[in-house]
Amino acid sequence: MDTQALSAFIEVADSASFTRAAERLHLSQPAISKRLKSLEDQIGTRLFDRVGRSVLLTDAGQALLPYARRVLQTVEDGRRALSQLSDTVSGRLSIGTSHHIGLHRLPPVLKRFVIDYPDVDLDLHFMDSEDACEAVLAGKLELGIVTLPLQPLPHLDSGLVWPDPLAVVVAPSHPLAGRKRLKLEDLAAHPAVLPDEDTYTHRIIRAQLQARGVVPRVRLATNYLETLKMLAAIGLGWSVLPESMIDRSVVALPVSGFTPRRDLGWVRHTGRAVSGPARALLASLKSEIA
Numbered sequence: 220m221d222t223q224a225l226s227a228f229i230e231v232a233d234s235a236s237f238t239r240a241a242e243r244l245h246l247s248q249p250a251i252s253k254r255l256k257s258l259e260d261q262i263g264t265r266l267f268d269r270v271g272r273s274v275l276l277t278d279a280g281q282a283l284l285p286y287a288r289r290v291l292q293t294v295e296d297g298r299r300a301l302s303q304l305s306d307t308v309s310g311r312l313s314i315g316t317s318h319h320i321g322l323h324r325l326p327p328v329l330k331r332f333v334i335d336y337p338d339v340d341l342d343l344h345f346m347d348s349e350d351a352c353e354a355v356l357a358g359k360l361e362l363g364i365v366t367l368p369l370q371p372l373p374h375l376d377s378g379l380v381w382p383d384p385l386a387v388v389v390a391p392s393h394p395l396a397g398r399k400r401l402k403l404e405d406l407a408a409h410p411a412v413l414p415d416e417d418t419y420t421h422r423i424i425r426a427q428l429q430a431r432g433v434v435p436r437v438r439l440a441t442n443y444l445e446t447l448k449m450l451a452a453i454g455l456g457w458s459v460l461p462e463s464m465i466d467r468s469v470v471a472l473p474v475s476g477f478t479p480r481r482d483l484g485w486v487r488h489t490g491r492a493v494s495g496p497a498r499a500l501l502a503s504l505k506s507e508i509a
Contacts, residue, residue: 315351
């Protein structure tokens with residue numbers, strides 16, 4: 220079977236959309252449809268039903284899906300294993316990372332990496348850390364450079380690269396900005412703008428707030444820390460951001476007993492072969508550790 224057709228089949232199954240599958244594979248929608256038609260012709264049965272705007276797997280599609288995943292993972296493991304036999308570090312390296320890490324942590328690492336390993340084709344995807352971990356577990360990405368999960372995930376190896384302390388911030392004009400000493404309870408009287416509740420960062424913040432019985436009045440939630448910084452800076456509410464993001468647009472508040480921290484680092488699947496490019500990037504990341 221054509222591995223490109225299997226890849227298209229898996230993407231459509233996972234996204235339940237020809238359009239989203241085409242975007243993820245950087246193909247046109249007709250190209251996706253052509254690959255699926257070729258696969259259906261090979262196996263002699265229909266794999267998807269279209270119900271309105273929905274795309275649903277047929278019974279045959281459900282049966283084929285786990286085998287298709289194993290085929291692609293085996294082929295990818297073979298490619299990674301072969302890449303270790305060459306003295307030259309080359310080939311494709313698929314990475315998922317968050318927007319924050321991609322903007323604030325990775326650039327100097329990747330700049331050195333592309334100079335040292337010009338034959339590596341970096342396939343870089345920006346996504347939420349939680350989605351990157353899932354993509355690594357599914358075999359779609361070789362490495363994730365992410366906010367590390369709060370609890371170890373089965374089949375996922377990880378390593379800390381950057382400790383990332385967090386701080387409560389407000390606009391310079393905020394009523395709390397001039398206070399020299401605050402308690403967490405003082406924040407409850409003011410609206411907040413916080414990371415989305417599905418993110419690891421939100422869970423870290425929520426755990427410390429709940430331990431003190433504080434329930435924030437969340438005015439708005441979003442996954443993007445740069446957006447939260449802007450919203451806090453214009454006075455929409457207090458927020459919690461990495462200390463590394465603090466500048467003149469926001470003021471850090473001295474909140475007693477509130478010392479949240481994220482761990483930023485790498486994740487990889489424990490059961491998958493590690494390619495030469497991945498080994499090289501992991502070595503570069505480990506050199507970042509102080």
